[in-house]
Amino acid sequence: MLRWIIFLVIFTIVDVYAFQAFKTVSKNNWLHILYWLIAVLVVGNFVYNFYGFNRSNGFTVANSYAIGFLIAITIPKMILLLGMLAEDIFRVPQAIYRYFTEGETAKGNYFPSRRQFVSQIAMGLAAIPLASVLYGIYKGKYNFKVLKYTLTFEDLPQAFDGYKITQISDIHSGSFDDVEKVKYAVNLVNEQQSDVILFTGDMVNNKAEEMHPYLDVFNKLYAKDGKFSVLGNHDYGDYVTWDSEAAKHQNLEDLKAIQKQIGFDLLLNEHRYIEKDGEKIALLGVENWGTGGFKQAGDLKKAAQNIKATDFKVLMSHDPTHWEKKVVNDDYHYHLTLSGHTHGMQFGIEIPGWFKWSPAKWRYKYWAGIYNNMGQYINVNRGFGYLAFPGRVGIWPEITVIELKKGTKAT
Incomplete structure (x- = not known):
C-alpha cells in the first residue's frame, strides 16, 4: 500500500x-x-x-x-x-x-x-x-521491417554459396491483439523464400496457451530446408506463479509440443546437419543462457558433441550475452550466431547505415544488428513481437534475411 x-x-x-x-x-x-x-x-x-x-x-x-x-x-x-x-x-x-x-x-x-x-x-x-x-x-508494434544482410566466409562450403536464412525472434504471442497483422507478418516471412527459417526463442510471455490463437497462423511458415527453434528465457514460465512445479513442467512440455505442431524442430542443446549437393553445414541450438539473473540452461559443449572443429557452424542462442561471454572465446569457431532477447528495448532512433541508438545499449553490448568479433558474426534480431510496453518507437519489429556467400573477404 x-x-x-x-x-x-x-x-x-x-x-x-x-x-x-x-x-x-x-x-x-x-x-x-x-x-x-x-x-x-x-x-x-x-x-x-x-x-x-x-x-x-x-x-x-x-x-x-x-x-x-x-x-x-x-x-x-x-x-x-x-x-x-x-x-x-x-x-x-x-x-x-x-x-x-x-x-x-x-x-x-x-x-x-x-x-x-x-x-x-x-x-x-x-x-x-x-x-x-x-x-x-x-501502428509501430506491427510495422514489420525486413532487414537483409550478406555475409562472406572463406570456408563456407561451395554448395551453400547464396544460401538464405530467415531469422525471427521473440514472438511473445501473449502480447498480440491483432491476428490479421500477425498473418501479414508470417506471409512476409514466407515471401523471402529463404532456404531455412530459424526462430531464436521467446515464443510466449509465460504460458503455452498463449499460442493457441496463433497455431493456424505460424504453421503456415515454410522453408524448403525446414524450420528450427530454440527456447528463450520467457518460454520456461519463470515469471509467473504456478500451483506446483509439476504444472510449470507441464507448461514447458506443452510449449515443446506446440512448437512441434507448428513445424519447428526444437533444438535443446542439440545440433542438426543441413546437407546440400554432398556438402553440409552444422546448425546448433542451445537453451537459454544469460547473465543478470536469467536462466543458464544452455550447454554449448553438449550441443557441439560430434561436431567437427572444421565444420561450418551456425548457432542459435537466445541471449546475445552468451555469445559475448562464452561463444566467441570457445575453442570451436562459430561462424554465425543468431540471437534476440533485447528487443532493442522497443524504443530508439535508427537511421540505417548512419546512426543507431537505444537505451538497450546501456544493458547489452550487442543489442541490435550484425556484429563481428574475432572473425565470428552475431546477428541480434530486434524481435517479432513486443512485451510489457504495447508498442515500438523507432525500433521496429524485424524479419532478418541473411545470405551466406563464399569469398575471401567478409562484408
Missing part, C-alpha cells in the same frame, strides 16, 4: 507542475477539465490493473496497455516539468528580490507571471514523445 501512496503523490506533484504550462497556454476551462480527466483515467486504469497483481495470471494485454498509456502521458509531462523548472531558475530569484525590495507593495504576489512562449516551447517539445508513443502503440 505504501508504494502506491508514494507513486500517487509523486505523480500528482508532476501533474500539478506540468499543468502550469498547460494553463499558461490555454485559458479554456473545458480543456483544463479534460487534462485532469485524462490523467485520472490513465492513472486509475494503471492502479486498477496492477493493484493486487496476481502473478499466477501472468502479464495480460490489459496490463500492457495500462503501462503504455501511462508512459504516453508521463514522458510529455516530464518534459513540461523540466520546462517549468528551467523557467523557475529565473522566477525564484526575481521573487526573492521583489520580496526584499518591494515588500508590502507587491501585495504578496512576488512571483512574475509565467511567460507564454516558454510554456508553448515546452508543450511543443512534449508533443513529440506523446505522438511517437501513441503511434508506437497504434
Whole structure:
C-alpha cells in the first residue's frame, strides 16, 4: 500500500507542475477539465490493473496497455516539468528580490507571471514523445521491417554459396491483439523464400496457451530446408506463479509440443546437419543462457558433441550475452550466431547505415544488428513481437534475411 501512496503523490506533484504550462497556454476551462480527466483515467486504469497483481495470471494485454498509456502521458509531462523548472531558475530569484525590495507593495504576489512562449516551447517539445508513443502503440508494434544482410566466409562450403536464412525472434504471442497483422507478418516471412527459417526463442510471455490463437497462423511458415527453434528465457514460465512445479513442467512440455505442431524442430542443446549437393553445414541450438539473473540452461559443449572443429557452424542462442561471454572465446569457431532477447528495448532512433541508438545499449553490448568479433558474426534480431510496453518507437519489429556467400573477404 505504501508504494502506491508514494507513486500517487509523486505523480500528482508532476501533474500539478506540468499543468502550469498547460494553463499558461490555454485559458479554456473545458480543456483544463479534460487534462485532469485524462490523467485520472490513465492513472486509475494503471492502479486498477496492477493493484493486487496476481502473478499466477501472468502479464495480460490489459496490463500492457495500462503501462503504455501511462508512459504516453508521463514522458510529455516530464518534459513540461523540466520546462517549468528551467523557467523557475529565473522566477525564484526575481521573487526573492521583489520580496526584499518591494515588500508590502507587491501585495504578496512576488512571483512574475509565467511567460507564454516558454510554456508553448515546452508543450511543443512534449508533443513529440506523446505522438511517437501513441503511434508506437497504434501502428509501430506491427510495422514489420525486413532487414537483409550478406555475409562472406572463406570456408563456407561451395554448395551453400547464396544460401538464405530467415531469422525471427521473440514472438511473445501473449502480447498480440491483432491476428490479421500477425498473418501479414508470417506471409512476409514466407515471401523471402529463404532456404531455412530459424526462430531464436521467446515464443510466449509465460504460458503455452498463449499460442493457441496463433497455431493456424505460424504453421503456415515454410522453408524448403525446414524450420528450427530454440527456447528463450520467457518460454520456461519463470515469471509467473504456478500451483506446483509439476504444472510449470507441464507448461514447458506443452510449449515443446506446440512448437512441434507448428513445424519447428526444437533444438535443446542439440545440433542438426543441413546437407546440400554432398556438402553440409552444422546448425546448433542451445537453451537459454544469460547473465543478470536469467536462466543458464544452455550447454554449448553438449550441443557441439560430434561436431567437427572444421565444420561450418551456425548457432542459435537466445541471449546475445552468451555469445559475448562464452561463444566467441570457445575453442570451436562459430561462424554465425543468431540471437534476440533485447528487443532493442522497443524504443530508439535508427537511421540505417548512419546512426543507431537505444537505451538497450546501456544493458547489452550487442543489442541490435550484425556484429563481428574475432572473425565470428552475431546477428541480434530486434524481435517479432513486443512485451510489457504495447508498442515500438523507432525500433521496429524485424524479419532478418541473411545470405551466406563464399569469398575471401567478409562484408
